[in-house]
Amino acid sequence: MTRKPDYPTRLIREGSTEVLVPQLEAFQKKPFEYAPSKAPVFYNPVMELNRDIAVIALQAYQTMLQREISVCEPLAGCGIRGIRYAKEVKGVKNVVMGDINEKAVQLAKCNVQKSRLSHKIHVKHENAGFLLSSYSAPHMRFDVVDIDPFGSPAPYLDSAVCALRDGGLMALTATDMAPLCGVHPAACLRKYGGKPLRAEYCHELAVRLLAGCLAVTAARHDMSITVLFSHSIAHYARLYAICEYGAKKADESLKNLGFVLHCFRCFHRETTKKPLLEHLGRCGECSSKLDFAGPLWLGKIMNSGFCALMEAEAQKKQFKLGGKIDRLLALARAEADAPALYYVIDKLCGALGLPVPPVRDVAETLEFHGYNAYFTGFNSRGIRTDAPVMKVKEILRLLKMPDGKF
Ligand SMILES: C[S@@+](CC[C@H](N)C(=O)[O-])C[C@H]1O[C@@H](n2cnc3c(N)ncnc32)[C@H](O)[C@@H]1O
Numbered sequence: 001m002t003r004k005p006d007y008p009t010r011l012i013r014e015g016s017t018e019v020l021v022p023q024l025e026a027f028q029k030k031p032f033e034y035a036p037s038k039a040p041v042f043y044n045p046v047m048e049l050n051r052d053i054a055v056i057a058l059q060a061y062q063t064m065l066q067r068e069i070s071v072c073e074p075l076a077g078c079g080i081r082g083i084r085y086a087k088e089v090k091g092v093k094n095v096v097m098g099d100i101n102e103k104a105v106q107l108a109k110c111n112v113q114k115s116r117l118s119h120k121i122h123v124k125h126e127n128a129g130f131l132l133s134s135y136s137a138p139h140m141r142f143d144v145v146d147i148d149p150f151g152s153p154a155p156y157l158d159s160a161v162c163a164l165r166d167g168g169l170m171a172l173t174a175t176d177m178a179p180l181c182g183v184h185p186a187a188c189l190r191k192y193g194g195k196p197l198r199a200e201y202c203h204e205l206a207v208r209l210l211a212g213c214l215a216v217t218a219a220r221h222d223m224s225i226t227v228l229f230s231h232s233i234a235h236y237a238r239l240y241a242i243c244e245y246g247a248k249k250a251d252e253s254l255k256n257l258g259f260v261l262h263c264f265r266c267f268h269r270e271t272t273k274k275p276l277l278e279h280l281g282r283c284g285e286c287s288s289k290l291d292f293a294g295p296l297w298l299g300k301i302m303n304s305g306f307c308a309l310m311e312a313e314a315q316k317k318q319f320k321l322g323g324k325i326d327r328l329l330a331l332a333r334a335e336a337d338a339p340a341l342y343y344v345i346d347k348l349c350g351a352l353g354l355p356v357p358p359v360r361d362v363a364e365t366l367e368f369h370g371y372n373a374y375f376t377g378f379n380s381r382g383i384r385t386d387a388p389v390m391k392v393k394e395i396l397r398l399l400k401m402p403d404g405k406f
């Protein structure tokens with residue numbers, strides 16, 4: 001029998017799963033303290049949406065495979081994520097969870113028992129790298145590996161890739177947004193092997209830096225990656241990618257790596273797969289010196305077919321945050337094949353000294369002028385378009401005019 005926690009807990013419900021979690025207020029000494037990291041075991045209620053979407057993504061993947069799947073979650077905290085997979089995703093055969101914190105392991109075991117899932121879930125008190133490596137033999141590997149750490153998943157990627165079977169699904173969370181969004185560029189280069197940028201589309205860059213790092217790590221093991229879905233909200237970036245064995249496939253996968261060139265003066269941006277020369281050259285629009293991000297992933301960061309599958313699966317389940325999930329999935333499906341690097345309208349208007357129009361008006365005007373325009377789940381004020389930045393600016397000026405004429 002597993003011991004009950006000897007610290008204050010409360011019963012919470014996410015999806016159709018109920019678990020005990022630390023009672024966060026009991027550990028928060030000052031109002032500004034980040035309560036989840038003060039508790040003896042980590043639980044962050046803000047990540048419910050992340051876990052809901054993970055349940056949907058795993059269900060979509062299982063539906064694609066049409067067979068039972070195995071899952072590994074080596075940084076499990078109180079166990080809620082792994083328990084939700086076992087309970088809410090049809091076709092999950094078994095889940096192996098782990099944590100280095102003994103109290104987390106105890107609480108996760110207690111929650112597994114409470115959920116009557118001891119036959120499906122094994123909880124191990126092990127270091128994540130060690131746990132993953134112990135499942136790296138070909139017949140031991142998992143269909144899904146989910147790395148949900150404090151900060152960066154980069155240190156776990158090698159062992160995670162090795163624990164994934166051919167065609168398996170890798171799910172990664174990164175919460176180190178300060179490095180990924182360019183506040184600490186040295187840390188980003190160190191962890192992800194690419195330079196970030198403090199540009200307004202940095203949440204997309206965060207996903208692309210994470211995917212680039214996964215592609216390089218997978219290639220070391222002769223594996224390719226195909227990104228199926230990604231999202232980045234507030235303090236994290238999340239990525240779902242299929243990893244497949246084959247040296248040729250890995251070579252092809254690496255062809256998706258490249259750079260983003262950005263002009264901080266006029267907001268022009270472009271992507272390039274050419275090797276970056278020391279002198280980046282000048283902006284084609286305003287001749288200012290260009291800055292860059294990368295190397296990073298320039299391939300697709302969402303697959304419209306997979307997004308549609310996720311939407312269909314989401315309809316079959318009940319979530320408290322159902323409205324948000326539906327909006328995010330619909331946006332993702334619509335923007336999956338849209339141009340990279342969205343514009344944030346407020347940022348452009350701020351620089352131009354213009355009032356901020358509704359994004360819908362900007363999108364409609366772009367379309368009226370013959371360009372494509374898409375909203376993005378990365379930023380509610382963002383627009384993806386094939387229009388050059390000068391045209392976007394022209395349209396923002398146009399929208400300021402009372403009669404809509406230049
Ligand atoms: C962000 S929390 C996990 C949250 C959980 N996945 C969820 O959805 O609620 C990260 C967890 O990783 C554990 N951890 C940190 N370093 C570890 C390591 N090297 N090996 C295994 N677990 C580790 C921490 O104790 C913590 O419980």
Ligand SMILES: [Zn+2]
Nearest residue numbers: 263266283286
């Ligand atoms: Zn420029």
